Amino acid sequence: MISQAENAQMRHIAALESAKMARETLIRIRRAHERKIKVIKCKGRNHKRLMVGGLADIAGILEMDKETLLGAFMALAGIFNDSAESATTAGWKLTGASELAQHGATRLKK
Template sequence: MTSQAENAKIRRLAALESARRAKETLISIRKKQNRKKKLAESKNRNHKRFMLGSLIEMAGILEIDEDTLLGGLMALAKTLNDPAKSATTALWKQHGAAMLVQHEATRLKK
């Protein structure tokens, strides 16, 4: 016959083992969630890059050399960050929106 102290010790060890397994399960679940989150972020980033490539193609500058393209994009970024050039960027936005509407209409006709 086992004493109450021995029973309590056995229950304590069982509880510790159960807690250890639960902790391992939790760690595993969190790792899996982090992997899924990173994969989703990667897919979103890749999709955005693909879409930007499509815009470059629509603008007709797909064949431009990388140095010129990067320089142009840097000038664009500088213009976008200058509040005094808001009229210019508003005009760009209008032209871009019109081009996207036209492109979408052409795409849907096919």
């Protein structure tokens, strides 16, 4: 016959094992969640990069050499971050919206 103390000790050991397994399960779930978040962020970045490539194609600048294109992008970033150039960027936005609308209409006709 098992005494109450031995019974309590066995329940305590079982509870510790159960808690250990629950902790390991929680760690696995958290790691899986972190991987999913990382994949989602990566997919978002890749989607933006593909969109920029599509815009470069529409603009007809895919054939530029990479040094010239990077320099142009850096100059663009400098202008874009300058609040004094807001009128310039607003004009670019209008021109781009018009081109995208025209490009979209052309794609739908095909």
